[in-house]
Amino acid sequence: MKIINHFLDIIHLKDIPEEGLNLVFDEKKVIEDVELVSNIKGETFFEKVREDIILKGEFVTDIHLNCDRCLEDFAFHIDDNFFYTLLHREKKDENEETEPDILYFDGNNINFLDIIHEQIILQIPLKTVCKEDCKGICPGCGKNLNIEECSCDKKDDNIFFEKLINLKK
Numbered sequence: 001m002k003i004i005n006h007f008l009d010i011i012h013l014k015d016i017p018e019e020g021l022n023l024v025f026d027e028k029k030v031i032e033d034v035e036l037v038s039n040i041k042g043e044t045f046f047e048k049v050r051e052d053i054i055l056k057g058e059f060v061t062d063i064h065l066n067c068d069r070c071l072e073d074f075a076f077h078i079d080d081n082f083f084y085t086l087l088h089r090e091k092k093d094e095n096e097e098t099e100p101d102i103l104y105f106d107g108n109n110i111n112f113l114d115i116i117h118e119q120i121i122l123q124i125p126l127k128t129v130c131k132e133d134c135k136g137i138c139p140g141c142g143k144n145l146n147i148e149e150c151s152c153d154k155k156d157d158n159i160f161f162e163k164l165i166n167l168k169k
C-alpha cells in the first residue's frame with residue numbers, strides 16, 4: 001500500500017499502484033461555497049479493481065453556517081465516511097439510472113477535492129440551527145433571544161389577559 005501524507009486535489013490514475021493508495025491528510029483547504037473553520041482531517045483508500053476504482057474514506061472538519069433561527073454564525077461539525085465505485089465516464093450507459101454509490105471521472109484524473117466538496121454539501125442539513133434549543137430572534141423587537149430577554153412576549157400576554165378579563169366582565 002502506497003501512503004501519501006497530504007491532500008491531493010487531483011489524483012492521476014497512474015498514482016494508484018496495484019496495491020492501492022492511502023491518502024492521509026490533516027490540512028486547511030479552500031472549498032467553493034463553503035467556509036471551513038478547521039482542517040480537513042482523515043484518510044481515503046483508492047483501490048484499482050480492473051479499470052474501476054474503489055474509494056473508501058472518512059474525514060472530519062468544521063464549517064461556518066448561519067443559524068436559520070437567530071441568524072448567527074456557528075461552527076458545524078462534519079464527521080463523514082463514504083464508499084464509492086468510480087467508473088470512467090466513457091463506460092456510462094446514458095439510459096442507465098445513476099446509482100448513488102457510483103461516481104464518474106473523466107480522462108485519467110480523479111478530482112478528489114470535488115468528491116470531498118460534494119460530501120460536505122451532502123452533510124449540510126436543510127434546516128441549520130446553532131443549537132437544538134435556539135430561541136431565535138424576537139419578531140417584535142429583533143433581539144437575539146439567546147443573548148437577551150425582551151419584553152415583547154410579556155406585553156402581548158398582558159394584552160391577551162386584559163382581553164380575557166374584559167370578556168368576562
Ligand SMILES: [Zn+2]
Nearest residue numbers: 067070130134
Ligand atoms: Zn441560533
Ligand SMILES: [Zn+2]
Nearest residue numbers: 138141150152
Ligand atoms: Zn421582543
